[in-house]
Amino acid sequence: MELTQQLLDIPIEHMSNVFGKFDAWLKQIEKYLQVTMVVRDGSLKIMGEDKNVEAAQKVLTELLAMSQRGNDITEQTVTYALEMCGCRKNPLLEADSEVICHTVQGKPVKPKTLGQKDYVDQIRDKMIVFGIGPAGTGKTYLAMAMAITAFKNEEVSRIILTRPAIEAGEKLGFLPGDLQSKIDPYLRPLYDALYQIMGAESFIKNQEKGLIEVAPLAYMRGRTLDNAFIILDEAQNTTPAQMKMFLTRIGFGSKVVVTGDASQKDLAPGVKSGLDVAMRVLKNVDDIAFCKLTSQDVVRHPLVQKIVKAYDEYESAQQRKEKNARQNKKESRGRRNDN
Numbered sequence: 339m340e341l342t343q344q345l346l347d348i349p350i351e352h353m354s355n356v357f358g359k360f361d362a363w364l365k366q367i368e369k370y371l372q373v374t375m376v377v378r379d380g381s382l383k384i385m386g387e388d389k390n391v392e393a394a395q396k397v398l399t400e401l402l403a404m405s406q407r408g409n410d411i412t413e414q415t416v417t418y419a420l421e422m423c424g425c426r427k428n429p430l431l432e433a434d435s436e437v438i439c440h441t442v443q444g445k446p447v448k449p450k451t452l453g454q455k456d457y458v459d460q461i462r463d464k465m466i467v468f469g470i471g472p473a474g475t476g477k478t479y480l481a482m483a484m485a486i487t488a489f490k491n492e493e494v495s496r497i498i499l500t501r502p503a504i505e506a507g508e509k510l511g512f513l514p515g516d517l518q519s520k521i522d523p524y525l526r527p528l529y530d531a532l533y534q535i536m537g538a539e540s541f542i543k544n545q546e547k548g549l550i551e552v553a554p555l556a557y558m559r560g561r562t563l564d565n566a567f568i569i570l571d572e573a574q575n576t577t578p579a580q581m582k583m584f585l586t587r588i589g590f591g592s593k594v595v596v597t598g599d600a601s602q603k604d605l606a607p608g609v610k611s612g613l614d615v616a617m618r619v620l621k622n623v624d625d626i627a628f629c630k631l632t633s634q635d636v637v638r639h640p641l642v643q644k645i646v647k648a649y650d651e652y653e654s655a656q657q658r659k660e661k662n663a664r665q666n667k668k669e670s671r672g673r674r675n676d677n
Contacts, residue, residue, distance in 0.1 A: 340387065340388050341385070341386065341387060341388075342385075342386070342387070342388045342391050343383055343384060343385040343386075343391065344383070344384045344391050344392075344395050345381050345382070345383055345384075346381065346382045346383075346384060346395055346398055346399070347380065347381055347382075348380075348381075348382055348398070348402060349402075350380060352402055352405040352406065353377075355405045355410065355411050356398065356401045356402050356405050356411060357377075358411065358416075361377075362413075363401070363411060363413075363416045366413070366416050366417075366420070367394055367397060367398070367416065367420065370420045371386070371390045371393050371394045371397075371420070371423075372386060372387070372390055373385060373386035373387075373390050373391055373394045374386060375394070382398070384398075393423045393424070396423055397416075397419045397420060397423050400419055400428050400429075400430050400431060401415070401416065401419060401430075403428075403430075403431055404430050404431065404434060407434060409434065413640050414450075414636075414637055414638075414639075414640055414643075415430065415450075417640055417643070418430065418450070418451055418634065421634055422452070422634075427452070429451065429452045430450075432452060432455065433448075433449045433450055433451050433452055433454060433455045434448060434449075434450070435455075436448060436449070436455075436458075438458065438480070438483040438484060438487055439483050439486060439487045439490075439535065441534050441535050442534070442535070442536070442537035447479075447480075447483045447535065449476075449480065450476070450637050451634060451635045451637070453471075453475070453629070453630075453631045453632065453634065453635035454475070454476055454480060454631070454635055454637075456629055457469055457476075457477070457480060457629040457631065458480055458484065460627040460629050461480075461481065461484045461593070461595055462484070463627075464625055464626065464627040465588075465592075465593060465594065465625045465626070466585070466588070466593075466594045466595075466596070466625065466626045466627070467594070467595050467596070467626075467627045467628075467629060468573075468595075468596045468597075468598075468613075468616070468617065468626070468627070468628045468629065469481060469595060469596070469597040469598075469629050469631065470597075470598055470599070470600060470613070470617070470628065470629065470630050470631065471599065471629075471630060471631025471632060471635060472599055472601060472631070472632070472633060472636065472646040472650075473599060473602070473636075473638070473642065473646065474636040474637060474638035474642045474643070474646070475631040475632075475635040475636055475637070476631075476635070476637055477597040477598075477599075477631065478527065478528070478531060478569070478571050478597050479531050481569050481595040481597060482499075482528070482531040482532065482535060482569065483535055484567075484595070485497045485499075485567040485569060485595075486532075486535050486536050488567050488593065489549075489550075489567060493567075494565055494566055494567045494591070494592070494593065495549070495565045495566065496548070496549045496550065496551065496565070496566045496567075497549070497550045497551070497566065497567050497568075497569075498550075498551045498553070498563060498566050498567070498568045498569070499525070499528045499532075499550075499551070499552045499553075499568075499569050499571070500552075500553050500554065500555050500557070500558055500568070500569070500570055500571070500584075501525060501528065501554065501555060501570065501571040501572045501575075502554065502555045502556075502572060502573075502575045502576050502580065503525075503554040503555070503556070525552050525553075525554070527571070528552050528569075528571060529541075529552065532550070532552075555570065555576065555580055555584060558583065558584055558587050559583055561587050562587060562589045563587050563588055563589050563592055564589035564590050564591055564592060565589070565590065565591035565592060566589075566591075566592045566593075567592070567593050567594075567595075568587075568588070568592060568593070568594045568595070569594075569595045569596075569597070570584055570594070570595070570596045570597070571597050571598075572597070572598060572599075573596045573597060573598035573612065573613040573616075574598040574599055574600050574602060574603045574605075574611050574613045574614075575598075575603060575604050575605055575611070576611065576612035576613060577605070577609060577610070577611075577612050578610055578611075578612045578615040578616075579612070580612050581612025581613065581615065581616050582612070584596075585616070596613070596616075598613045600613060600614060601649065601650075601653065633646040633647045633650065
């Protein structure tokens with residue numbers, strides 16, 4: 339085991355951002371890479387095994403570059419940098435290389451991981467893009483940002499946002515109010531993203547003109563959607579017939595993003611998901627891209643990333659157990675037939 343040490347200069351104006359409150363980010367890096375770090379006279383000394391010191395230096399250099407670009411370093415930023423420190427690229431800097439748009443508060447909206455950057459690039463290049471991944475990976479939010487940017491740049495004349503109106507495991511019964519009031523709870527996540535990026539006043543004005551439409555999937559039947567940016571959210575809750583109906587609505591000059599999380603279906607038992615079927619049927623069709631985001635692309639609280647990983651591991655173990663049980667049952671049946 340070869341021990342080494344390395345000095346790294348961090349400008350004083352970036353120390354608090356790169357090191358974290360009470361050196362929280364340094365402690366996170368130390369624990370993950372098994373190194374020791376000491377700050378003295380404006381320099382950071384990194385000590386440990388040669389490869390670990392090199393990895394720590396790479397992570398800190400990238401965090402410093404992010405800070406110099408004006409980004410706030412968060413726990414999620416540090417976690418992603420650590421998970422990707424073995425790759426040759428600088429994942430944070432590459433993902434941070436473009437700004438899609440700004441929120442009404444002036445905050446830039448941009449990809450935060452390589453998976454998200456690929457997703458945004460595919461939306462820009464392809465006519466239909468399927469964004470598939472767990473909660474918190476920015477599937478809907480980034481698609482919304484791209485739609486609003488295309489609308490403002492007059493690349494499309496309207497935005498259409500839709501999702502299947504289906505309960506997430508509970509029966510809501512008869513909701514009060516008119517039809518719009520009844521469907522609004524299902525569409526609330528889409529409204530939230532619109533308000534944050536476009537602003538409530540601008541959204542309401544464009545909605546009244548018919549330039550922005552938020553509607554349940556059933557309303558898409560019988561329509562032809564030309565020159566529009568269309569987002570189908572929660573696509574894992576569509577049936578194969580609904581998915582086919584939606585995809586065949588697309589007209590000239592339109593762009594479509596379909597988002598979904600295959601692990602969170604709310605369909606009745608035994609009902610196939612339209613998203614699962616579409617992934618198999620359309621995988622070789624030109625101008626259609628499938629972007630699969632993973633737990634590494636989760637940009638919510640770091641605990642969400644851990645929850646997603648834990649469920650993935652649990653579900654994989656259950657599938658292996660069920661597969662082994664079926665195999666054992668098949669072998670047992672074969673032995674009985676032989677006897």
